[in-house]
Amino acid sequence: MILFNYIASFFLIVLGFYCIVTKYNAVKTVIGLSIADYGVNLLIISIGFNPGGTAPIYTWGELNPSSFFVDPIPQALTLTSIVIGACTTAMSLALVIKLKESYGTLDTREIRRLNG
Amino acid sequence: MTNLLSYTHFPVYSIMVLFLGAFLVVIAGKSKALRHIFAICAVTASLACLIALIKPVMIDGEVIAYWMGAREPAGGYAIGIALEVDALSLFFGLLIATAVFVSCCYSITYMRFDENVSQYYTLFLMLSGGVIGLVLSGDLFNMFIMVEILTFAAVALTAFRNKAHGALEAAFKYLVVGCIGSTCILAGTIMLYAQARTLNFAQLSAFIPGNFNTSTIIAFALLYIGFSTKAFIVPFHPLAADAHGAAPASISVLISGVLTKSGIYGIIRLTYFLFQSMALGKMQFLLVFIGSVSMFVCVTMALAQHDFKRLLAFHSISQIGYVLTACGLCTALGISAGLYHAMNHTLFKGLLFLAAGAVLQQTGTTDLNKLGGLSKRMPHTTVLFLIGAFSISGIPPFNGFASKWMVYQATYQKAVESGNIGFLFATIIALITSVLTLASFVKVSQSVFFGQLPEEYKDVKEVPFGMRFAMGIFAVLCIVTGLFRELVTHYLTEPAARAVFDVGKYINSMLGDGYASAVMGANAPVRTEVVFDMAGTWQPIHWLLLLCILLLAITLVALLGRYDTVSENKAALAEGKFDIFFGGEKSVPSQVGGGDLFWGFKHNWRHYFSFMHDLHSGIVNDYALWAVVALALAMLYMLIVL
Amino acid sequence: MFKNLITESTAKSPWLFHINSGSCNGCDIELVAVLTPRYDAERFGFKLAGSPRHADIVVVSGPLTQQSLPRTLRAISQVPEPRCIVTIGSCPQSGNVFKGSYSVMAPLSKYVHVDVAVAGCTPKPEAIMDGLVQATEILKEKRKAWLEAKKNGLKDGPKAETEQEVPAAEDVPASGEEVQQ
Amino acid sequence: MAIVYSSLVYLGYILIFPGFLFCFVAGMLITGIDRKIVAKMQKRVGPPILQPMYDFFKLMGKETIIPAAANKTVFLAAPIVGLAAMVVIQLFIPVISTPILYGTADLIVILYLLLIPALAEIYGGSASGSPYAGVGLSREMVTIIACELPLVLIFLSVAKTVGNAMGTGLCFSLSDIAAYQAANGSLMLKASMIPAAIAMLLVIPGETGNHPFDAAEAETEICEGMLAEYSGAPLGIYKLTHAIKTFTLTALFVALFLGGIGTGIVLLDALIEFAICVVLTIIFISLVHAVTARLKIEQLFKYYWTAVSTIALISLVLAWFGM
Structure with missing residues (x-):
C-alpha cells in the first residue's frame, strides 16, 4: 500500500520537472515548481507512516507501552515544506506579474534580455 | 540558568541578532537614522560574537555543540535542533560576517537614492541571518530552512530595483532553478531521514558511512546537486551571471562573496562529513573535474562580456572553480589552500563589486563600450579597483597570489602523489585561467578607468566617503591577508582543514564521547595527523622590501636625469603639443576598449566563443533543463561510483 | 655630473621622425635609402621613430600642401623640446616646380625655424647624411640653448624668422588667392 | 654591528652586484650586441655596441611631455614600478648555481x-589615453597569454624532473634546482629536458617582445604601441626594462637548464653566465630578428599555443613518466 505513495510522489516530482523544462509559459513554470514541491511533500508524509499506528496525540496519563504511534517528525517537516511551497508560489507569481508588466509577454522564449 | 554571556551562547546570538535586526528595521519605519543604526548594530554584534569565538574554537580546537531549547540527546537519539560550531563553520562564519558588515556599511550610502529602503534592510538582514544560520547549524533540516530563507531573500533583493535592465528576469530564473535545487535538498534530507530516522548532522555522519544503499546514494546525489545550485557551479552558472548583472552592488557582494561560499560549505560538509566518501579517487575526480571546467568556462565567458558586473559575476564562478578544485583534492594542503582562496575571493570580489557599484552610481551605466577614462574624475575608486584587480589576477604582493600559489602547490603535489595525470591538467588549467583573469581585468581597467573620458562623463564626481570607506576596508584586508600568509594559514585555514579531517571529534562532541566508535565500529574516523608542507618557498615581506629599496634607487636615478615634466602652458596647449598624437590630426576622442580588445585571442577561439554564446541562451527552460540533466548525471555517477 | 654625458649622447643617438607633407615620394625613398646597408645611417645612431614623442630630428619632405600644413605643424609641435627640423629636397624650401599653385603653402621656414635644409630635387643620400650629421651638431647647441631658456623661465625655444599666423585648413577659402604672396 | 654589515651586504646585492648596476650594464651590452649582429646580418656597419647607453642618457636629458588626457600619476609611476620589479626578478634567479637570496621565491x-x-607597460600605455596605446596593450596582453602556456609547461616539467631525482616528487624552489644541477650535471643533458630547453629558447623572443613577435610595439603600424605618448626619462626607463628583460630571461634559461657549469666563485660565474647569455641572444634573438618578418597577432598566438606548447608538452609527459 505504501509503495503506491512512493511511486505517486516520484511521478509527481518527475511531472513537475517535465512541466518546468518543456512549457514556455511562465505561469506553467510556476505550476511545475509547485507540482514538484507537492511530490516531495507526499514523499515526506508517506515516509513517516507506521502501519497500524495511531495519531501521535495522547494525554499524559494514557501513555502505556502498548500504544503505537505514527512517526511525528515528518509531519512537522511536511508542515514547514507546505509553507515554503506556498511562499515559493506566492513570490514567483509576484515576479510573473511584474514580468508581464515590463516584458509584455509571458513566453519565456521572449524573456531573454540577459544572455551570452 | 547558565551564564548568558558565556561563549557557548554566542552562535545563537550571532544568528538571532540578525533576525531581530530585520524585525526592528521594519518597526523603525520612516526614520532613516534609526533604521541605519539598527542595521549596523545587528551586523556588528553578529560579527563581534563570531570574533569572540575565535579563541575557543580556532586556537583551543574546541567544538561547541549547542542544543536549542536545552534538549539533550536522550537514549542515543538527538531530539532537539542543534547548532554545531567547529573550526570549519567558524571560518566560513567569520568570512560571511565580515562581508555582510562591509556590505552593510556600503549600502547605507549606496541606497540613499532608492525608495522603500526599509524593505531592503529587512531582506538584507534576513539574508545574512540565513547564511550564518546555515553555516553554524548542526541539523540537516535546519540547514534546508536556512537555505530557503537565503534563497527567497536573495531573489527578492535581486529584483529590488525592478526598473533595472533584466532584474526581474534574473530574479525569476534564479527563483526557478533555486527552487529546483531546494526541492532536491529537501528530497535528499528526507531520504536520509528515512534511512537513519534522525536529522542531526553528527548522528547522520556516524550512521550513514556504515550502510550505503541505493536510497542513501540517491540522497547524496540530490543533496550534492542542491548545494551546487546554491554555489552556482558549472551547470548553474548563468544564474549567477544574470543575478549579479541586475542586483544592486551591495547585494552582488553578498551573492558572490557569501552565497557561493555557503554552497561550497554545504558540499564540503556533505562529501567529507556526511558521506565521508572523499577518500575514493572517483569522488575526488568529480569535484576536481567540475572545478576545472567551471574555472575555464567561466573565465572565457567573462572575456567575451560587454557588461562590467556580468564580467565580475563570471569571474566569481571561475574563482569558485579554484576553491572547489582545491577542496576536492582531499589533501590537508588542498583544503587549506581552497579555504584560503575562498576567503581571499570574498575580499577581492567584494571590493570589485563595490567599485562597479560606485561606477554605476556615478555614471549610470556599466557598459564597457560606453565608459572610459574615469580615473581622472574618480581617482580613489580607481586605486581601490586596481588593488582588487591585482589581487584577483594574482600579482605577487596581494592576497590573490598567495592563495593561488598554494592551490598550484596542492594540485601539483596531489598529481605527483597519486600519479594520476588528471590533477596535472587541473594545475595547467588553473595557471592558464589565472592569466585569462588578468587579461579580462586589464580589459576592464582600460575600458572603464583609463583611456579617454567620453563627453557625457566630463562632470562625474567621486563617490561619497561612506562607499570609499567600505571599499577601503576590503582593500586593506586584501593587502594584509596577502602579506601575512603564514599568520592567516596558521590561525584560520589550518585549524579549519584539521577540522575537516577530524570527523570523530565532530560526532563525539555532539553526542557524547565514544559515540562514534560505538556506532561505526571498524571504520570510525581516526584522527590523522595532518601535514601542510609545501614544495615551494615564498616570503612576501622579503619581496616587498626588495621592491621598495629598488623603487627608491630608481626614482633617484629618474630624478637625477632631470625628470622635468612640462606643465601645460597656454601657447603650447593651443599648438596641440599636449594633445594625443593622432598622426597629425586634431585629437578626436576615440576610446579603445570593451569589445575591441584581445582580437588575437578571440579570433583563434572564435568557434568556441560563438558556441558558448549560443549555449547561454537566457531562456529559463534551458537552465532548468541543465539542472535536471545535471541531477540525472549526478545520480548515475554516484550509483556507479559508490 | 651626467651633464656632459647627456649632451654628448644627445648628438650620438638622434632619432628621426619623417613627415611627408604632400611630397612626390622621391625624397622619401632617398631618406629610406640612407638607412639601407649601402649608406647605413645607423652607424651614427640614427633610427626612424614611430611617434613624434620619440623623435629628436623632424625630417619634413614635400611642398606643404594646404591640407597637410596644419597637420605637419601639429606633429612638429608634439616633438619634445631639444629638437631640430630638417627639410629634404627643395619643395619645403621654395615649393619647387609647384610654386604659385593655389594649394602650396611652400616655405616651411615661414611657420617654423628650419635648422638644416638639404637642397636638390631628390638630394643624394650622401647629401641627406651630411645634413643629418650637421643637425646632430645643432642639436647639441639647441639643448644648451633650451637649458638656458628653462633656467631663466623662458618657456619656448627660438622663434621662426617670419612668424605667420597658421591658416587652419578648414577655414582657408577655396580660392586662397590672398594667401598667395 | 652584524646587522649593519649584513644590511650593507644586502644593499650591495640589490644596488650593485646582481642588482641594478649589473643588470643595467649587462642589459645594455646585450641589446647593443643584438643590434650590432642584426646590422652585420644585413651587411651593414651597424651602431656602436654602447648605442643603447647613448639612447638611454639622451632620453634622460629630453623633455617629458605628459598629454592632457593622461592620468599623470600612473603615467609617471608605471615605468619605475616596471623597472624595479624587473631587477627584483634578476635578484631571485641564481647566478648559474649559487642562489643569491636563498628561499625567497620559486618557479x-x-x-x-x-x-x-x-x-607596467600595459598600464602606462592605457594611462596615456592614446588609441595607439589601446591597440598596443591589447596585443601585448595576447602576447602574454600566448607565452604563458609554454612557460607553464616548461616550469612544471623542470619541477617534476628535479622532484623525481630528489625523491620528493616535486621541487619548485630555484635554489634546490640550482643545487641539484651543481650536484649531478645540468638538466640540459637529460633526454627528457631537451624539448623543454628548446621550447624555452623559442619562448624568449616572444616573452621579451623582440622582432618577429613585437606586434605590441610595431613602430610602423601603431607608432610604438603602448609607448606612443612617452618621451624623455619614462621612455628611457621603459627601454632599460626591455633590455634587462632580455638578459633576465636568458639568465633564467641558464639557471634552469645549464646549472652544472658553475665554478662556485660568484663573480666568475656571473661573467660565464653573461657570456652564455650573449651567445644565446645572438643565436635565438638576433638571428631570428634578422631573418623573419613580423607576425600578425593571431598567428603569434596560434604559433605559441600549438607549436611551442606541444614541444614543451613532450618533455612534461616524458618527465611525468619518470624519464
Whole structure:
C-alpha cells in the first residue's frame, strides 16, 4: 500500500520537472515548481507512516507501552515544506506579474534580455 | 540558568541578532537614522560574537555543540535542533560576517537614492541571518530552512530595483532553478531521514558511512546537486551571471562573496562529513573535474562580456572553480589552500563589486563600450579597483597570489602523489585561467578607468566617503591577508582543514564521547595527523622590501636625469603639443576598449566563443533543463561510483 | 655630473621622425635609402621613430600642401623640446616646380625655424647624411640653448624668422588667392 | 654591528652586484650586441655596441611631455614600478648555481613576477589615453597569454624532473634546482629536458617582445604601441626594462637548464653566465630578428599555443613518466 505513495510522489516530482523544462509559459513554470514541491511533500508524509499506528496525540496519563504511534517528525517537516511551497508560489507569481508588466509577454522564449 | 554571556551562547546570538535586526528595521519605519543604526548594530554584534569565538574554537580546537531549547540527546537519539560550531563553520562564519558588515556599511550610502529602503534592510538582514544560520547549524533540516530563507531573500533583493535592465528576469530564473535545487535538498534530507530516522548532522555522519544503499546514494546525489545550485557551479552558472548583472552592488557582494561560499560549505560538509566518501579517487575526480571546467568556462565567458558586473559575476564562478578544485583534492594542503582562496575571493570580489557599484552610481551605466577614462574624475575608486584587480589576477604582493600559489602547490603535489595525470591538467588549467583573469581585468581597467573620458562623463564626481570607506576596508584586508600568509594559514585555514579531517571529534562532541566508535565500529574516523608542507618557498615581506629599496634607487636615478615634466602652458596647449598624437590630426576622442580588445585571442577561439554564446541562451527552460540533466548525471555517477 | 654625458649622447643617438607633407615620394625613398646597408645611417645612431614623442630630428619632405600644413605643424609641435627640423629636397624650401599653385603653402621656414635644409630635387643620400650629421651638431647647441631658456623661465625655444599666423585648413577659402604672396 | 654589515651586504646585492648596476650594464651590452649582429646580418656597419647607453642618457636629458588626457600619476609611476620589479626578478634567479637570496621565491613566483614589467607597460600605455596605446596593450596582453602556456609547461616539467631525482616528487624552489644541477650535471643533458630547453629558447623572443613577435610595439603600424605618448626619462626607463628583460630571461634559461657549469666563485660565474647569455641572444634573438618578418597577432598566438606548447608538452609527459 505504501509503495503506491512512493511511486505517486516520484511521478509527481518527475511531472513537475517535465512541466518546468518543456512549457514556455511562465505561469506553467510556476505550476511545475509547485507540482514538484507537492511530490516531495507526499514523499515526506508517506515516509513517516507506521502501519497500524495511531495519531501521535495522547494525554499524559494514557501513555502505556502498548500504544503505537505514527512517526511525528515528518509531519512537522511536511508542515514547514507546505509553507515554503506556498511562499515559493506566492513570490514567483509576484515576479510573473511584474514580468508581464515590463516584458509584455509571458513566453519565456521572449524573456531573454540577459544572455551570452 | 547558565551564564548568558558565556561563549557557548554566542552562535545563537550571532544568528538571532540578525533576525531581530530585520524585525526592528521594519518597526523603525520612516526614520532613516534609526533604521541605519539598527542595521549596523545587528551586523556588528553578529560579527563581534563570531570574533569572540575565535579563541575557543580556532586556537583551543574546541567544538561547541549547542542544543536549542536545552534538549539533550536522550537514549542515543538527538531530539532537539542543534547548532554545531567547529573550526570549519567558524571560518566560513567569520568570512560571511565580515562581508555582510562591509556590505552593510556600503549600502547605507549606496541606497540613499532608492525608495522603500526599509524593505531592503529587512531582506538584507534576513539574508545574512540565513547564511550564518546555515553555516553554524548542526541539523540537516535546519540547514534546508536556512537555505530557503537565503534563497527567497536573495531573489527578492535581486529584483529590488525592478526598473533595472533584466532584474526581474534574473530574479525569476534564479527563483526557478533555486527552487529546483531546494526541492532536491529537501528530497535528499528526507531520504536520509528515512534511512537513519534522525536529522542531526553528527548522528547522520556516524550512521550513514556504515550502510550505503541505493536510497542513501540517491540522497547524496540530490543533496550534492542542491548545494551546487546554491554555489552556482558549472551547470548553474548563468544564474549567477544574470543575478549579479541586475542586483544592486551591495547585494552582488553578498551573492558572490557569501552565497557561493555557503554552497561550497554545504558540499564540503556533505562529501567529507556526511558521506565521508572523499577518500575514493572517483569522488575526488568529480569535484576536481567540475572545478576545472567551471574555472575555464567561466573565465572565457567573462572575456567575451560587454557588461562590467556580468564580467565580475563570471569571474566569481571561475574563482569558485579554484576553491572547489582545491577542496576536492582531499589533501590537508588542498583544503587549506581552497579555504584560503575562498576567503581571499570574498575580499577581492567584494571590493570589485563595490567599485562597479560606485561606477554605476556615478555614471549610470556599466557598459564597457560606453565608459572610459574615469580615473581622472574618480581617482580613489580607481586605486581601490586596481588593488582588487591585482589581487584577483594574482600579482605577487596581494592576497590573490598567495592563495593561488598554494592551490598550484596542492594540485601539483596531489598529481605527483597519486600519479594520476588528471590533477596535472587541473594545475595547467588553473595557471592558464589565472592569466585569462588578468587579461579580462586589464580589459576592464582600460575600458572603464583609463583611456579617454567620453563627453557625457566630463562632470562625474567621486563617490561619497561612506562607499570609499567600505571599499577601503576590503582593500586593506586584501593587502594584509596577502602579506601575512603564514599568520592567516596558521590561525584560520589550518585549524579549519584539521577540522575537516577530524570527523570523530565532530560526532563525539555532539553526542557524547565514544559515540562514534560505538556506532561505526571498524571504520570510525581516526584522527590523522595532518601535514601542510609545501614544495615551494615564498616570503612576501622579503619581496616587498626588495621592491621598495629598488623603487627608491630608481626614482633617484629618474630624478637625477632631470625628470622635468612640462606643465601645460597656454601657447603650447593651443599648438596641440599636449594633445594625443593622432598622426597629425586634431585629437578626436576615440576610446579603445570593451569589445575591441584581445582580437588575437578571440579570433583563434572564435568557434568556441560563438558556441558558448549560443549555449547561454537566457531562456529559463534551458537552465532548468541543465539542472535536471545535471541531477540525472549526478545520480548515475554516484550509483556507479559508490 | 651626467651633464656632459647627456649632451654628448644627445648628438650620438638622434632619432628621426619623417613627415611627408604632400611630397612626390622621391625624397622619401632617398631618406629610406640612407638607412639601407649601402649608406647605413645607423652607424651614427640614427633610427626612424614611430611617434613624434620619440623623435629628436623632424625630417619634413614635400611642398606643404594646404591640407597637410596644419597637420605637419601639429606633429612638429608634439616633438619634445631639444629638437631640430630638417627639410629634404627643395619643395619645403621654395615649393619647387609647384610654386604659385593655389594649394602650396611652400616655405616651411615661414611657420617654423628650419635648422638644416638639404637642397636638390631628390638630394643624394650622401647629401641627406651630411645634413643629418650637421643637425646632430645643432642639436647639441639647441639643448644648451633650451637649458638656458628653462633656467631663466623662458618657456619656448627660438622663434621662426617670419612668424605667420597658421591658416587652419578648414577655414582657408577655396580660392586662397590672398594667401598667395 | 652584524646587522649593519649584513644590511650593507644586502644593499650591495640589490644596488650593485646582481642588482641594478649589473643588470643595467649587462642589459645594455646585450641589446647593443643584438643590434650590432642584426646590422652585420644585413651587411651593414651597424651602431656602436654602447648605442643603447647613448639612447638611454639622451632620453634622460629630453623633455617629458605628459598629454592632457593622461592620468599623470600612473603615467609617471608605471615605468619605475616596471623597472624595479624587473631587477627584483634578476635578484631571485641564481647566478648559474649559487642562489643569491636563498628561499625567497620559486618557479611559480618567477612566472607571476614576469607579469609585472609587462603590466607596467600595459598600464602606462592605457594611462596615456592614446588609441595607439589601446591597440598596443591589447596585443601585448595576447602576447602574454600566448607565452604563458609554454612557460607553464616548461616550469612544471623542470619541477617534476628535479622532484623525481630528489625523491620528493616535486621541487619548485630555484635554489634546490640550482643545487641539484651543481650536484649531478645540468638538466640540459637529460633526454627528457631537451624539448623543454628548446621550447624555452623559442619562448624568449616572444616573452621579451623582440622582432618577429613585437606586434605590441610595431613602430610602423601603431607608432610604438603602448609607448606612443612617452618621451624623455619614462621612455628611457621603459627601454632599460626591455633590455634587462632580455638578459633576465636568458639568465633564467641558464639557471634552469645549464646549472652544472658553475665554478662556485660568484663573480666568475656571473661573467660565464653573461657570456652564455650573449651567445644565446645572438643565436635565438638576433638571428631570428634578422631573418623573419613580423607576425600578425593571431598567428603569434596560434604559433605559441600549438607549436611551442606541444614541444614543451613532450618533455612534461616524458618527465611525468619518470624519464
